[in-house]
Amino acid sequence: MTDILNGLVHLTSMLILPGLAYGSQLALGALGVTLIFGVLRFSSFAHAEGLSLGTALTILITLWLQGMGVSLGVLPTALLGMLLAMPLLALVFIGTDRALYRHFRRINARPEVFMIVSAGVMLIMNGVIRLVIGTDGRDFEDGERFIVTARGFRDWSGLAEPLVLKTSQMLTIGLAVLAMACLFRFLNRTRAGRSMRAYADNRNLALLSGVDPDRIVRLTWVLVAVLSVLAGVLFGLDKGYRPFVYQQLLLPMFAAAVVGGLGSPVGAVVGSMIVAFSELALTFAWKKALTYLLPAGLAPDGMMQLLSTEYKFAVSFLILVIVLLVRPAGLYGKAAR
Amino acid sequence: MMKHTLGPLLLGTSLLALPASAEELKIGILFGFTGPIESLTPPMADGAELAMKEVSDSGLLLDGATVSSVRGDSTCVDASAATAAAERLVTVDRIVALIGADCSGVATAVLNNVAVPNNILMISPSATTPALSSDSDKGLFFRTAPSDARQGELLARVLIDRGIKAVAVTYTNNDYGKGFADSFDAAYKAAGGTVTLVAPHDDGKADYSAEVSALSVAGGEALVVLGYSDQGGNGIIRASLDSGSFDRFAVGDGMHSEKLMSDFGPDLQIFGTVPWTVGDGSEKFTAYAAAAGKNADSSFVRESYDAAALILLAIQQAGDPGKAHEHVMEVANAPGEKIYPGELAKGLQILKDGGDVDYVGGSDVEMIGNGESAGSYREFENKGGKFETVRMLGAE
Numbered sequence: 219m220t221d222i223l224n225g226l227v228h229l230t231s232m233l234i235l236p237g238l239a240y241g242s243q244l245a246l247g248a249l250g251v252t253l254i255f256g257v258l259r260f261s262s263f264a265h266a267e268g269l270s271l272g273t274a275l276t277i278l279i280t281l282w283l284q285g286m287g288v289s290l291g292v293l294p295t296a297l298l299g300m301l302l303a304m305p306l307l308a309l310v311f312i313g314t315d316r317a318l319y320r321h322f323r324r325i326n327a328r329p330e331v332f333m334i335v336s337a338g339v340m341l342i343m344n345g346v347i348r349l350v351i352g353t354d355g356r357d358f359e360d361g362e363r364f365i366v367t368a369r370g371f372r373d374w375s376g377l378a379e380p381l382v383l384k385t386s387q388m389l390t391i392g393l394a395v396l397a398m399a400c401l402f403r404f405l406n407r408t409r410a411g412r413s414m415r416a417y418a419d420n421r422n423l424a425l426l427s428g429v430d431p432d433r434i435v436r437l438t439w440v441l442v443a444v445l446s447v448l449a450g451v452l453f454g455l456d457k458g459y460r461p462f463v464y465q466q467l468l469l470p471m472f473a474a475a476v477v478g479g480l481g482s483p484v485g486a487v488v489g490s491m492i493v494a495f496s497e498l499a500l501t502f503a504w505k506k507a508l509t510y511l512l513p514a515g516l517a518p519d520g521m522m523q524l525l526s527t528e529y530k531f532a533v534s535f536l537i538l539v540i541v542l543l544v545r546p547a548g549l550y551g552k553a554a555r
Numbered sequence: 556m557m558k559h560t561l562g563p564l565l566l567g568t569s570l571l572a573l574p575a576s577a578e579e580l581k582i583g584i585l586f587g588f589t590g591p592i593e594s595l596t597p598p599m600a601d602g603a604e605l606a607m608k609e610v611s612d613s614g615l616l617l618d619g620a621t622v623s624s625v626r627g628d629s630t631c632v633d634a635s636a637a638t639a640a641a642e643r644l645v646t647v648d649r650i651v652a653l654i655g656a657d658c659s660g661v662a663t664a665v666l667n668n669v670a671v672p673n674n675i676l677m678i679s680p681s682a683t684t685p686a687l688s689s690d691s692d693k694g695l696f697f698r699t700a701p702s703d704a705r706q707g708e709l710l711a712r713v714l715i716d717r718g719i720k721a722v723a724v725t726y727t728n729n730d731y732g733k734g735f736a737d738s739f740d741a742a743y744k745a746a747g748g749t750v751t752l753v754a755p756h757d758d759g760k761a762d763y764s765a766e767v768s769a770l771s772v773a774g775g776e777a778l779v780v781l782g783y784s785d786q787g788g789n790g791i792i793r794a795s796l797d798s799g800s801f802d803r804f805a806v807g808d809g810m811h812s813e814k815l816m817s818d819f820g821p822d823l824q825i826f827g828t829v830p831w832t833v834g835d836g837s838e839k840f841t842a843y844a845a846a847a848g849k850n851a852d853s854s855f856v857r858e859s860y861d862a863a864a865l866i867l868l869a870i871q872q873a874g875d876p877g878k879a880h881e882h883v884m885e886v887a888n889a890p891g892e893k894i895y896p897g898e899l900a901k902g903l904q905i906l907k908d909g910g911d912v913d914y915v916g917g918s919d920v921e922m923i924g925n926g927e928s929a930g931s932y933r934e935f936e937n938k939g940g941k942f943e944t945v946r947m948l949g950a951e
Contacts, residue, residue: 368799380799
């Protein structure tokens with residue numbers, strides 16, 4: 219019995235909680251990717267930079283708040299800073315749209331052109347981030363770092379395996395669920411959300427029905443900004459902020475959005491969980507868990523690790539390739555338009 | 556035009572080189588005066604020439620021989636250019652011994668293509684690759700810098716001496732980390748320890764919990780982190796502490812930073828090895844070089860001075876420059892009178908009188924194995940937020 223408990227605690231602490239947290243962070247990012255694709259009809263390569271810029275703004279605002287003596291007690295002050303960073307990032311996005319994307323929309327440029335433009339935006343944002351916050355890593359998590367610590371749990375339960383629950387993990391999962399619930403409610407129940415979906419579904423028909431396209435575009439960027447700041451800050455709280463680590467999130471985010479079906483919000487969330495848990499499970503060393511959970515005679519000798527951890531990124535690639543080969547429209551996507 | 560000047564020029568140099576009598580010994584200095592380490596090499600060559608001048612001025616070498624240096628350019632990276640330069644030093648300038656080459660790759664090429672065929676004693680002050688420890692050098696090659704493998708052996712000894720018999724190892728995914736991990740792994744296993752897992756980590760990642768999770772499943776009494784304190788090494792320690800996987804860390808020189816304690820608290824259980832110079836030799840060299848108006852603080856200057864000094868003491872002991880390589884270990888190690896920087900005249904006199912010397916020099920020279928410096932390392936440990944020296948690790 220203790221063995222089974224130990225095994226379950228080990229899996230929860232090392233696989234399930236980190237997987238849920240990472241999956242939620244990816245989901246918030248992938249929702250942004252899928253919204254841009256659905257409404258604006260292009261794949262934004264600058265999306266990861268958006269996350270990074272949103273986090274950088276949050277960090278600066280948080281530092282300013284801390285300087286003023288503001289604190290949220292056990293919770294990180296960045297939660298407050300985040301609220302101020304969201305409108306700022308939305309302004310940046312809408313400004314970029316006005317300066318660049320709008321022109322290409324007017325001349326009816328093809329999606330590939332938008333993609334290249336977004337690559338340019340990525341490079342510019344990359345430079346701006348360097349100017350704004352520098353290239354060094356930063357820890358901006360304050361308050362209580364743990365809800366359950368390794369030592370605390372061991373002492374309390376008497377089990378050999380520790381259970382760890384970080385504040386940032388709990389916040390990530392909680393806030394992601396909340397944000398997604400709000401987003402889905404907005405898309406399905408409000409007039410603005412419905413016109414957004416109508417515009418995404420059939421642009422001409424929506425225009426004929428009197429939907430204001432500029433308003434839809436603005437609304438989309440605001441939503442993307444909110445999601446980006448959330449994703450970026452939660453990722454940064456959980457794993458520490460390094461400006462250029464966010465680029466490594468671009469591939470998993472796109473893989474998640476494609477797995478779910480580009481343009482489908484539900485798909486983005488499901489896809490994110492698939493990508494996150496595949497990455498973790500394939501590089502997870504199962505030896506300990508199996509030793510606890512299997513009868514004594516069947517305990518494995520090797521590490522039971524399918525892929526070494528350096529191949530984590532290859533997993534997203536693999537999933538992307540398989541989905542594009544087997545089911546190009548993704549799980550929830552509509553058949554090719 | 557070129558044709559006409561080149562002939563007499565070549566003739567002139569060979570004529571000048573001919574009278575290499577016992578009165579004047581030439582020693583080659585083959586450093587990368589151009590190339591990636593060109594800013595380091597001039598002070599190194601100055602250091603070597605400092606020892607030569609000291610010996611010349613004393614008039615005690617052999618029958619009052621003088622020593623002069625001939626510089627050649629190893630380029631640090633181009634093996635064929637370095638070989639050609641060394642060839643010229645040997646055949647045209649008639650050097651009796653060679654100081655260099657500086658970088659590991661060119662040193663290997665020069666050793667195999669020039670020094671061994673021509674039976675030339677060669678001491679490198681700065682080539683550190685473990686590959687040069689192999690015994691294909693016919694006893695002609697020595698180095699005053701420790702091999703990169705040395706620290707791995709010492710860290711293994713530190714762990715064994717602390718009674719830690721099983722560890723997991725993670726290294727930063729580059730040549731430094733890989734070489735360090737390999738030598739540690741071999742030495743630790745040879746000493747009876749068990750390495751549960753050797754896993755690389757990449758620097759600059761956001762999250763190391765996956766790496767740490769694999770390491771913790773493999774288990775061990777401590778985690779050996781061979782990385783950088785401001786890079787992945789930091790992330791590994793953070794993830795280990797957070798997940799409760801490891802609370803004791805053994806580290807190498809890349810992790811020797813007290814910032815770790817300001818990040819993770821003054822109670823962090825961390826110890827390790829780092830190159831460290833203490834003692835009289837180092838201080839005496841600084842003073843001696845300063846008096847001569849030379850830069851003592853640049854990298855490998857002490858080692859260069861020591862390389863030249865060892866060559867000259869060995870020549871004195873052998874009585875014949877051609878047999879000097881047989882005596883390098885004798886003059887470098889005990890027994891004998893300790894010789895510090897600036898005391899070469901004393902050493903030459905002792906050898907002349909048939910005595911024994913134990914050259915210490917500026918870098919605490921102690922030759923081990925196949926003729927390489929044991930180096931000078933300290934075992935450090937965190938005590939209340941500061942690294943303190945547990946002991947110095949020597950050659951034994």
